[in-house]
């Protein structure tokens with residue numbers, strides 16, 4: 001029998017269908033958007049504070065250190081738009097700098113999560129009385145459509161290295177659609193993680209406290225909670241691999257034994273071989289050439305790149 005909890009999940013038929021498709025495929029996969037339920041979002045917050053996970057703090061450092069230069073390059077009288085803004089916690093740095101250059105400013109945070117946007121509104125409203133915040137609840141497609149209705153000179157922020165979670169050809173497709181909504185003088189600020197030694201990358205995706213493992217396994221826990229599945233979490237292990245030729249981190253859940261799993265809500269019987277993997281995420285790590293190339297293919301020109309001294313993370317300004 002379906003409980004209301006299950007209904008919440010299955011109610012989004014498209015999601016249930018994606019789970020079914022992924023678990024029927026060879027090799028098996030699960031959609032990465034399953035990571036971010038309440039528990040997963042909390043675990044991800046913890047990941048961003050891990051000593052091994054340098055991404056979030058390095059990008060924040062770059063924005064803090066170069067906010068002045070970034071806004072200088074982007075041009076005068078800007079309206080800020082942020083794709084996938086979340087609670088916009090890293091954006092404050094840019095807003096603070098922006099309000100030193102212009103007395104009033106507009107900020108359009110775009111995100112799928114209404115609760116994250118509410119939090120952004122509260123924080124920003126308190127911190128910046130002269131900022132007008134117009135939140136837009138939308139996914140990528142809806143968000144990009146909303147972009148074209150925003151007037152004034154825009155700086156579109158796409159930070160947090162989310163671009164790395166798309167296949168490069170999908171990244172180009174998204175950026176091209178963003179580009180189509182922009183006019184001469186507008187700019188894009190893109191945050192992306194650089195390709196680097198696996199000595200740095202592997203621990204970032206497999207930390208010593210096991211938080212990343214718990215985050216990855218939460219997908220299976222979710223299928224247990226919401227689809228009544230009987231995944232034995234102790235018989236799957238978190239695996240993070242560096243694929244050098246494709247320049248990406250690959251994340252898997254690996255079965256440690258031959259085992260059967262039943263997913264009642266999907267009426268699915270699954271079987272796993274020992275060491276069989278479920279693919280859950282790719283995280284592309286960009287070289288300068290790759291950044292140059294996705295921007296060029298989507299109709300932008302790279303104007304400037306800012307990075308930390310070790311060149312672990314890059315923030316790129318692109319013009320139309």
Ligand code: TRP
Pocket residue numbers: 047055164165204205212215216251280281282283
């Ligand atoms: N997608 C983000 C990234 O590539 C978040 C993330 C961090 C992640 N650790 C992870 C996703 C482990 C899946 C598994 O950095």
